[in-house]
Amino acid sequence: MDKSRVEKRLAVMVLLLVLFFFGLGGRLVYLQVVQAAYFSEISRQNRIRILPMTAPRGNIYDRYGQLLAANRACFAVSLMPLDDEVTDGTITELASILGIAEDEIRAKIEKHKNRPFEPVRIVTDISQELHTRIVENRDRLPGVMIETLPVREYVHGPLAAHLLGYVSEISPSELEAMAWSDYEAGDVIGKAGLERRYDKELRGVDGGQQVEVDSTGHPVKVLGEIPAEMGHGLVLTIDAELQRVAEEFYDKWTERVRKGEGFAEVFPEANAGACVVMKVDTGEVLAMFSRPTYDPTVFATGVDAAVWRALSSDPLVPLYDRVLRGRYTPGSTFKMVTASAALEAGRTDRSFRVYDSGFYPYGNVVFKCWKQGGHGSVDIVAALKHSCNTYFYEMAVKLGPKPDALIDWAERYGLGVLSGIDLAVPGETAEADGIIAGRDYGGSTWQGGQTLQAAIGQGHAFTPIQMAVYASALANGGTRYVPQVVKRVVSPEGDVLWEMEPEVAGTAGASDDTLALIREGMVACATEITGPAGPGTSAWLFYNFPITVAGKTGTATAPPGDDHAWYVAYAPAEDPEIAVVVLVERGGHGSTAAAPVAKAIFEQYFGLNQGARPRPPSELPATSGGD
Numbered sequence: 001m002d003k004s005r006v007e008k009r010l011a012v013m014v015l016l017l018v019l020f021f022f023g024l025g026g027r028l029v030y031l032q033v034v035q036a037a038y039f040s041e042i043s044r045q046n047r048i049r050i051l052p053m054t055a056p057r058g059n060i061y062d063r064y065g066q067l068l069a070a071n072r073a074c075f076a077v078s079l080m081p082l083d084d085e086v087t088d089g090t091i092t093e094l095a096s097i098l099g100i101a102e103d104e105i106r107a108k109i110e111k112h113k114n115r116p117f118e119p120v121r122i123v124t125d126i127s128q129e130l131h132t133r134i135v136e137n138r139d140r141l142p143g144v145m146i147e148t149l150p151v152r153e154y155v156h157g158p159l160a161a162h163l164l165g166y167v168s169e170i171s172p173s174e175l176e177a178m179a180w181s182d183y184e185a186g187d188v189i190g191k192a193g194l195e196r197r198y199d200k201e202l203r204g205v206d207g208g209q210q211v212e213v214d215s216t217g218h219p220v221k222v223l224g225e226i227p228a229e230m231g232h233g234l235v236l237t238i239d240a241e242l243q244r245v246a247e248e249f250y251d252k253w254t255e256r257v258r259k260g261e262g263f264a265e266v267f268p269e270a271n272a273g274a275c276v277v278m279k280v281d282t283g284e285v286l287a288m289f290s291r292p293t294y295d296p297t298v299f300a301t302g303v304d305a306a307v308w309r310a311l312s313s314d315p316l317v318p319l320y321d322r323v324l325r326g327r328y329t330p331g332s333t334f335k336m337v338t339a340s341a342a343l344e345a346g347r348t349d350r351s352f353r354v355y356d357s358g359f360y361p362y363g364n365v366v367f368k369c370w371k372q373g374g375h376g377s378v379d380i381v382a383a384l385k386h387s388c389n390t391y392f393y394e395m396a397v398k399l400g401p402k403p404d405a406l407i408d409w410a411e412r413y414g415l416g417v418l419s420g421i422d423l424a425v426p427g428e429t430a431e432a433d434g435i436i437a438g439r440d441y442g443g444s445t446w447q448g449g450q451t452l453q454a455a456i457g458q459g460h461a462f463t464p465i466q467m468a469v470y471a472s473a474l475a476n477g478g479t480r481y482v483p484q485v486v487k488r489v490v491s492p493e494g495d496v497l498w499e500m501e502p503e504v505a506g507t508a509g510a511s512d513d514t515l516a517l518i519r520e521g522m523v524a525c526a527t528e529i530t531g532p533a534g535p536g537t538s539a540w541l542f543y544n545f546p547i548t549v550a551g552k553t554g555t556a557t558a559p560p561g562d563d564h565a566w567y568v569a570y571a572p573a574e575d576p577e578i579a580v581v582v583l584v585e586r587g588g589h590g591s592t593a594a595a596p597v598a599k600a601i602f603e604q605y606f607g608l609n610q611g612a613r614p615r616p617p618s619e620l621p622a623t624s625g626g627d
Helices: 002-022 025-034 036-044 088-098 102-111 128-136 172-176 193-197 240-259 305-313 331-344 380-386 389-399 404-412 448-455 464-476 512-527 590-605
Strands: 048-053 067-079 120-124 144-154 167-169 188-190 207-213 219-226 233-236 273-279 285-291 354-356 359-362 365-368 376-378 479-481 486-490 496-499 504-507 550-556 564-571 578-584
Touching: 048 219, 067 088, 067 128, 088 102, 088 120, 088 128, 102 120, 120 144, 128 144, 188 193, 240 273, 240 285, 240 578, 240 590, 273 464, 273 590, 331 380, 331 389, 331 404, 331 448, 331 464, 331 512, 331 550, 331 564, 331 590, 354 389, 359 389, 359 448, 365 389, 365 448, 376 380, 380 389, 380 512, 389 404, 389 448, 404 448, 464 479, 464 512, 464 564, 464 578, 512 550, 550 590, 564 590, 578 590
Parallel strands: none
Antiparallel strands: 048 207, 067 120, 067 144, 167 188, 207 219, 233 486, 273 285, 273 578, 354 376, 359 365, 479 504, 486 496, 550 564, 564 578
């Protein structure tokens, strides 16, 4: 498909040259015979110019056809090449009207010298007021013209910003790279996200007009035209409404977390994080976002210097895609890996119990459970329900001092492994690979105590997209799907050019019995409010939820600041459809900072009552949990 589009672009260029020398095919005889004298005269006077017609980029839609990225018309100020160089007076006058530096105009003229018959674009997307001023001063601005161009518009502003990405003018360094060899200075290209990954599909084929200009360089007559061809469109796997609800609720809830509204604790640095919603049986991503975010529209016509300074100097790095590149300690959400390793190795079963006093001596070190006084006697289901550290310390000891089994099962579930999501440009890496304790560091210096820490999720670092693959595999019987965000590529007329097929990256290999026990523990974590050791760690949210949720909280140490908060879940537990992963950096506790966001997502996806929202656990003291 890319090859054919390049060939089309070459054909357009050749045809424009033919038009320049011979006129349009249908008018050839007319121009050469009937108007030979006229055409010869304007050619001799160098009064023929080629005006490029920029092709609109292809539209981007959600899975239901809702428009996410489109194009709008804007006015651009350009300089039409003249017989003589543009005068200093014209540059000074134009710079004054536009409010830019004269050197900026001169630099653009210099950059354009290798295309002497095409206009030099100076400013894109001017206001109606500037448009009027330029028209009124036309006689004092020889060679200055106003073009109408398509520019990128993101229909919902910042919604799914990191996924969609943004466009901007190609840079000098990009022009030198082989990947952009068929592009020219001034071209607008995708810089991030889908806009970058699918730039060649989204980019259209430029057209052009052959025009006659007067002595001041202003077009007076169109001699011929080749229309621009719009780029192909993308239909995404994303559900725009689910995405909107998830983003809005995440922002509102984390604001409460920062302010401590209704909570016993305040976590003022809970300003960043990520969320992924994935279909467990295909790998289709229904929603994904990173926080903080930005508005990609600001880049479409050239980002303002002040805006760029604010974005690039923000310590929270809003342009950074935490879903794909952020690596975070998983905390207790890793315990299903440890459970899988122990169950499959025969080191534990449904009947094996561990007594948790709150302390676990190992050599000269005493490891602690998160709950003061411990959970008492627990089996594997109760250990997952209460997120009991002591049980998983015991599993680490049973698996041996080396972390090999934990490394193996982490990789089987897609942790510490590139997910392969369809956002990477060939030759580049869109995502981080993650860190598994003992695999990526430790080696010969590894100590048995480190295995105990690794068993409860400390020492690793995974991306939210890897965590979504992991949660989906737990839900669907162990199949690891490649996450996908593009459902199909369509022509401007709507014809399907390519359609996504689910892609299996591997299988975990856990038995049905193992996954059933893990599911039972995750359901207890999310729904059981009774028991000797109290409620599950997220039961205050889901104990009366109409859909059975299997979930696991995670609180990951992240010194020197507050802990990161995780929640991984899937639903319905008995016949899973979607997996949800929520991360709140410095959010303190997965049960209070992250799990409520997952609940709002489940409510939206399953069409439940949107009026009821989770109350802070301080309002439900009998059912609140930790971790």
